[in-house]
Amino acid sequence: NAGVTQTPKFRILKIGQSMTLQCAQDMNHNYMYWYRQDPGMGLKLIYYSVGAGITDKGEVPNGYNVSRSTTEDFPLRLELAAPSQTSVYFCASKPPGLAGGGDTQYFGPGTRLTVL
Amino acid sequence: KNEVEQSPQNLTAQEGEFITINCSYSVGISALHWLQQHPGGGIVSLFMLSSGKKKHGRLIATINIQEKHSSLHITASHPRDSAVYICAVRGMETSGSRLTFGEGTQLTVNP
Numbered sequence: 001n002a003g004v005t006q007t008p009k010f011r012i013l014k015i016g017q018s019m020t021l022q023c024a025q026d027m028n029h030n031y032m033y034w035y036r037q038d039p040g041m042g043l044k045l046i047y048y049s050v051g052a053g054i055t056d057k058g059e060v061p062n063g064y065n066v067s068r069s070t071t072e073d074f075p076l077r078l079e080l081a082a083p084s085q086t087s088v089y090f091c092a093s094k095p096p097g098l099a100g101g102g103d104t105q106y107f108g109p110g111t112r113l114t115v116l
Numbered sequence: 117k118n119e120v121e122q123s124p125q126n127l128t129a130q131e132g133e134f135i136t137i138n139c140s141y142s143v144g145i146s147a148l149h150w151l152q153q154h155p156g157g158g159i160v161s162l163f164m165l166s167s168g169k170k171k172h173g174r175l176i177a178t179i180n181i182q183e184k185h186s187s188l189h190i191t192a193s194h195p196r197d198s199a200v201y202i203c204a205v206r207g208m209e210t211s212g213s214r215l216t217f218g219e220g221t222q223l224t225v226n227p
Contacts, residue, residue: 031213040219041219042118042120042216042217042218042219042220043202043204043215043217048212050211050212056211056212058214090159092159094213103147103149103206104149104161104164105215106161107158107160109157109158110157110158110159112157
């Protein structure tokens, strides 16, 4: 299993540009999450999904959109990039249920995004 | 005030020392997680706790639900333990099994 994969690893955007951060998992996990990590700050939840076709906002959703058309994929869309969106973005997934380690989230390697 | 507070923010130790990282939280929780973020950025889960104590190799995690406090201990620390250690909690009424994260503790172990 590849686990959770993210592309690209690095990206520089100009203000106002759009892009999609890709996230895929091959573990058949229902739950998927997008986080951003700013220097010296804890991970902040942007959006999450509890299954295909179901998404919901986290703590910091403004400026982002997501979709979940399949169990495997959970792309994050930035429509009009702003310098405040410069951050490291992590995708994570977890299986349903809480017992037997089911509450453990599995993280992708991250995407480092700079908006200039 | 953050829901999850970690201390210290930064910790430097000599190889072989016993290390303790603390985590306090302000809400009722159903589980607490400890995670490790490697210098290259990757994040892995170390422990999930809802009560008591867990041990894995040289790592020990404890939780006191009444005091809303958890500790992560590393025995016989080694330079390869250098990383950011992150505490996260799942609230009692949280939908989607969402976690709230602390800001992390940067640990450096010198040889």
